Amino acid sequence: MAGGSDAGCWGKFLAGSAGGVRFKEIGGKLIVLFAIFINGLLYGGTYALLAVGFALVFGVAKIVNMAHTGFYMMSAYLIFIGVSVLGYPLIVAVLLTVVGAGLIGVIAYRLFLDRIKEHETAVMIVSVGLALLIQELLLLFFGGHYKAIPPFIHGFITISDQQVSYQSILAIVVSAVALLVVWFLLSKTMLGIAIRAAAEDREAASLMGFNVGRISMIIMGISVVLAAVASSVAASIFTIFPTMWLHPLVIVLAAVILGGLGSIKGSVIGALILGFAESIVVLTVPKGGYLGGVVSLCIMIVILMIRPEGLFGITFEEERL
Amino acid sequence: MYLEVKNLSVYYDTAVVLNDVSLYVNKGEFAAMVGPNGAGKSTCLKAMAGLIQWQIDTLKGTRLGKITLKGSVKFNGEELISLPAHEIAKRGLILCPERGKPFREMTVIENLKAGAVLNQKNMKENIEKCFRLFPILEKRKDQVSGTLSGGEITMLAIARSLMADLKLLLIDEPSVGLAPKVKADLFDRIKSVNEMGITILLVEQDVSFAFDLSERNYVISRGKLVAEGTSKELMADELMRKTYLGM
Numbered sequence: 358m359a360g361g362s363d364a365g366c367w368g369k370f371l372a373g374s375a376g377g378v379r380f381k382e383i384g385g386k387l388i389v390l391f392a393i394f395i396n397g398l399l400y401g402g403t404y405a406l407l408a409v410g411f412a413l414v415f416g417v418a419k420i421v422n423m424a425h426t427g428f429y430m431m432s433a434y435l436i437f438i439g440v441s442v443l444g445y446p447l448i449v450a451v452l453l454t455v456v457g458a459g460l461i462g463v464i465a466y467r468l469f470l471d472r473i474k475e476h477e478t479a480v481m482i483v484s485v486g487l488a489l490l491i492q493e494l495l496l497l498f499f500g501g502h503y504k505a506i507p508p509f510i511h512g513f514i515t516i517s518d519q520q521v522s523y524q525s526i527l528a529i530v531v532s533a534v535a536l537l538v539v540w541f542l543l544s545k546t547m548l549g550i551a552i553r554a555a556a557e558d559r560e561a562a563s564l565m566g567f568n569v570g571r572i573s574m575i576i577m578g579i580s581v582v583l584a585a586v587a588s589s590v591a592a593s594i595f596t597i598f599p600t601m602w603l604h605p606l607v608i609v610l611a612a613v614i615l616g617g618l619g620s621i622k623g624s625v626i627g628a629l630i631l632g633f634a635e636s637i638v639v640l641t642v643p644k645g646g647y648l649g650g651v652v653s654l655c656i657m658i659v660i661l662m663i664r665p666e667g668l669f670g671i672t673f674e675e676e677r678l
Numbered sequence: 679m680y681l682e683v684k685n686l687s688v689y690y691d692t693a694v695v696l697n698d699v700s701l702y703v704n705k706g707e708f709a710a711m712v713g714p715n716g717a718g719k720s721t722c723l724k725a726m727a728g729l730i731q732w733q734i735d736t737l738k739g740t741r742l743g744k745i746t747l748k749g750s751v752k753f754n755g756e757e758l759i760s761l762p763a764h765e766i767a768k769r770g771l772i773l774c775p776e777r778g779k780p781f782r783e784m785t786v787i788e789n790l791k792a793g794a795v796l797n798q799k800n801m802k803e804n805i806e807k808c809f810r811l812f813p814i815l816e817k818r819k820d821q822v823s824g825t826l827s828g829g830e831i832t833m834l835a836i837a838r839s840l841m842a843d844l845k846l847l848l849i850d851e852p853s854v855g856l857a858p859k860v861k862a863d864l865f866d867r868i869k870s871v872n873e874m875g876i877t878i879l880l881v882e883q884d885v886s887f888a889f890d891l892s893e894r895n896y897v898i899s900r901g902k903l904v905a906e907g908t909s910k911e912l913m914a915d916e917l918m919r920k921t922y923l924g925m
Contacts, residue, residue, distance in 0.1 A: 560729060
């Protein structure tokens with residue numbers, strides 16, 4: 358895989374920037390706990406946005422979309438293009454990216470995934486291909502160098518001798534708001550009922566008059582929009598580079614499986630668990646930045662050994678077509 | 679004729695599941711289709727509601743086998759055979775599937791709302807109407823439907839179908855797994871659905887219950903229609919009674 362030595366990337370990605378919190382002194386345990394808490398929310402919130410989008414597409418369209426974090430990376434680069442190449446203000450670039458990424462997601466679904474969605478293996482291969490396509494295009498145009506997006510707000514607040522950047526607070530708040538919006542959409546609106554009906558039983562849903570194909574397309578759009586939102590707040594905290602989709606993809610897969618396939622609540626909680634685990638490892642273990650992914654996968658394996666259906670997974674007693 | 683089915687055939691690969699079935703249902707009528715296990719009753723209803731077409735579309739290109747659907751299903755003068763299931767539902771022909779298939783992770787009231795997707799204007803009135811017909815559902819309205827009893831699930835499934843702008847209701851074996859007392863109660867309710875002006879085609883294994891309610895019956899066996907007539911006519915035929923009706 359191009360884009361520099363991978364381990365080095367992750368090291369820089371995680372330990373170098375260490376999320377939003379910088380240590381002033383690594384003396385007091387409380388300070389470390391606080392840093393873990395903020396970074397956990399930051400990682401966890403970003404992963405949760407990605408995992409919810411992934412879980413929605415899997416639940417409704419039955420598509421394992423390996424390109425999901427590819428869209429996250431694409432959005433980061435779209436913002437970068439908007440800000441650094443075209444010179445738009447950040448907020449304009451972000452809004453254009455969120456809308457544009459949603460459209461690209463829907464188009465990609467119609468072009469590549471829709472026609473093969475009943476062939477699980479083909480979907481996996483095509484979606485990995487899609488992610489690689491995005492990666493190679495980005496490499497072609499931008500090279501393998503690290504790029505940065507400016508934060509929305511500069512500066513930091515000092516809480517008990519600990520510097521927390523405004524951008525990471527913004528990222529946490531935006532993630533929480535976006536998740537609340539998803540929750541509201543799913544539980545209080547007719548579209549939410551349609552999405553849950555289609556996710557649970559496509560046959561029964563179509564008997565009630567739901568157009569399951571169209572619902573799948575809408576959900577693909579929503580999922581990519583969520584990825585774009587995640588990238589708009591997180592990408593300025595992390596650096597962006599053409600293989601940045603791999604690490605979140607591993608985490609998202611682990612979070613969704615950990616939470617229980619098909620459970621939205623499970624995927625959020627799975628993502629938070631892994632976000633906090635990563636934060637703990639990065640901040641307490643020497644050279645922990647290299648170990649983040651390993652720990653996530655270990656947690657996933659341990660939980661699956663105890664509860665094979667995941668934390669909130671459902672075991673189906675009836676066979677479905 | 680309200681619903682007219684002509685030469686309907688369904689093959690799974692080379693196995694004939696439904697062989698040249700022709701039948702009709704008049705407006706406002708209560709018709710029933712009876713027959714033993716595996717006779718093709720459910721397949722017949724699924725073909726009318728667009729589910730066989732749905733399966734064909736879903737399985738296209740996979741190695742899970744080939745389904746063939748032939749014939750014609752006309753409802754209100756319109757040909758339905760190649761329409762997808764949600765388009766058929768839009769025309770007021772709704773299938774209440776076997777075992778109800780409620781959305782198990784949703785509450786009772788959410789299930790009813792899901793049923794109302796095609797008819798959102800009258801949702802409130804329709805929910806009240808359903809609660810009047812099935813008072814037990816009102817008591818359970820905030821309960822997750824996966825925790826309901828078998829009889830309640832069937833009632834919920836019928837109520838969910840009523841939420842749509844329903845004209846013709848196809849009911850697939852509502853009595854499966856129910857106690858006799860619950861069964862009798864349920865069939866009373868189905869009768870009152872018919873009295874509300876909704877045409878019903880009921881598929882049932884329990885012949886005695888079905889024949890009590892229906893005006894006209896079809897007997898189906900091994901994918902073929904073997905008899906048609908009122909309950910009285912069919913029960914009068916000794917051979918028919920012993921061979922197909924098990925009485």
